[in-house]
Amino acid sequence: MQEFINNLIPRLKNLSKTLDQVEVFVDKAWVYTDENNNIHEYTFLRDQRLIVSFNGQIQKGKWELLPTGKLLLDIAHENMMLEKAFINKAILVLKKNGMDDQPFILFDIKKIPDGNITSYLEMLAENPMLHLEDETSGPKESFDYFDVTVVVISFIFIVILILVLAGPTKAT
16 A cells, blocks of 8 residues: 555655645644554644544653744654655655655544545545535535536426427417
């Protein structure tokens, strides 16, 4: 999966936000799934506190956005420096400084409820219009042709049904 994501990220670069747009990640809960599929929740607070929860146990830390555009995390006296690989309102694909092959991925469980990060990134790469996210309703597509087609076909069916039920009319 890591290699697949690493190959997909360059196709999404032009859709990415930057880390200095803190509104994208502050005051939200982000989920990290480790190699054993354990779920860790990261909450970046506006005052630069960081709360990490695992199985109900929390660790308090802090985060700092460096002038270089990198994100420094200090959790229980362990420091981690992260750089942006891809960021939007649903997912933070970060890479540990100096480790390009191993992304550190956090996702918003409200926007990716099944936790399938790979599927979400594939969908985004196939349909770049989905990156236009509304604050409240998540991704929105530019136009839904399926709904219009259903309405038109339904209208035509009703008109034909009315004509058939009315029977032939006599011309005078």
